[in-house]
Amino acid sequence: MNAPVALVEPPCPICGGTTWTTVLRGARDWIWRKPGTFQVQRCAGCDLVATRPRPADDALGFYYDNAYSGEAEAGMRHFQTESGLGRLINRYRLAVLQRVRRLGGDDHVLDVGCSYGGFLRLVRRQTGARTSGLDLDAGSIAQAVDAAETEYRVGLLTEAGYAPGTFTVITFLESLEHHTDPVAALRAAREALAPGGHCLVEVPNFGGLWRRVFRTAWLPLLIPQHLYHFTPKTLAAAFRAAGFGPVQRHQTMFFPLEGVASLWIWLARVLRMPPVGSKPTWRTPFDVLLFLATLPLYLVFEIPSQALLRLLGLAGHQLAIARRDPD
Numbered sequence: 001m002n003a004p005v006a007l008v009e010p011p012c013p014i015c016g017g018t019t020w021t022t023v024l025r026g027a028r029d030w031i032w033r034k035p036g037t038f039q040v041q042r043c044a045g046c047d048l049v050a051t052r053p054r055p056a057d058d059a060l061g062f063y064y065d066n067a068y069s070g071e072a073e074a075g076m077r078h079f080q081t082e083s084g085l086g087r088l089i090n091r092y093r094l095a096v097l098q099r100v101r102r103l104g105g106d107d108h109v110l111d112v113g114c115s116y117g118g119f120l121r122l123v124r125r126q127t128g129a130r131t132s133g134l135d136l137d138a139g140s141i142a143q144a145v146d147a148a149e150t151e152y153r154v155g156l157l158t159e160a161g162y163a164p165g166t167f168t169v170i171t172f173l174e175s176l177e178h179h180t181d182p183v184a185a186l187r188a189a190r191e192a193l194a195p196g197g198h199c200l201v202e203v204p205n206f207g208g209l210w211r212r213v214f215r216t217a218w219l220p221l222l223i224p225q226h227l228y229h230f231t232p233k234t235l236a237a238a239f240r241a242a243g244f245g246p247v248q249r250h251q252t253m254f255f256p257l258e259g260v261a262s263l264w265i266w267l268a269r270v271l272r273m274p275p276v277g278s279k280p281t282w283r284t285p286f287d288v289l290l291f292l293a294t295l296p297l298y299l300v301f302e303i304p305s306q307a308l309l310r311l312l313g314l315a316g317h318q319l320a321i322a323r324r325d326p327d
């Protein structure tokens with residue numbers, strides 16, 4: 001638990017509990033290799049899992065600089081808005097949402113943590129719904145797609161100033177786990193929703209199979225940017241704590257990246273590889289090997305295993321939809 005920034009250990013945002021047991025030790029940022037090791041702990045009161053201690057609110061920026069922003073930005077933007085896999089994932093998300101609520105021109109969709117707005121662009125084009133996007137990162141919003149049609153703001157939902165009842169759907173796609181208080185964020189979402197409106201949350205699934213196998217090398221753990229790690233049970237509890245009705249739909253997601261990427265993180269760690277982009281080292285042959293092995297592994301391992309885990313409800317990402325009940 002050495003980290004170069006100020007750390008805090010807040011109480012559980014769901015039940016207020018202050019007693020925690022350690023699930024994983026020595027978790028660290030294996031993607032961008034920022035310094036600091038952390039523990040992953042489970043709340044004794046409600047089973048919510050959290051990164052503890054975690055960087056203080058004003059220290060979190062240290063772990064985002066040049067990761068979600070800066071030099072890494074072009075690649076991330078391309079993946080989310082232009083790449084085949086990025087587009088496919090957005091289509092999949094929208095298809096699941098439409099099973100609960102068929103969207104049309106009367107709907108107004110807000111995406112919290114919208115990044116470059118790829119999902120919102122798809123929603124607007126496919127359904128005719130009005131679209132709004134919110135993200136803490138001003139750099140992403142400055143480069144967001146669909147800017148003439150989608151209304152973007154920079155900031156937190158709890159401070160964004162949307163009038164109560166503005167939206168019919170609010171989505172958090174891989175963003176709730178980054179919030180310092182996810183229950184406060186969901187409560188603000190409930191406020192900003194019209195009665196009968198829906199909230200969709202997609203987060204990693206801490207109850208998934210590969211999480212148990214790969215442990216701290218599990219790609220979606222993303223320590224310390226991910227502050228909370230939800231299971232289906234604790235995600236439902238977070239909705240309840242924020243005043244939502246029962247979860248109307250829950251499923252794990254076919255998200256074909258988790259297994260192979262976790263395997264490479266594990267391998268790079270075992271072989272003590274320097275960070276991605278380091279040169280000149282024998283990192284380069286390792287990268288070539290990864291490149292050559294990825295396609296076959298993808299076909300024989302990633303896609304079949306993700307399909308099976310999705311059927312068993314044990315895939316590494318989950319999506320849940322709850323409704324703001326009419327007043």
Ligand SMILES: [Zn+2]
Pocket residue numbers: 012013014015016017043044045046047048
């Ligand atoms: Zn708790």
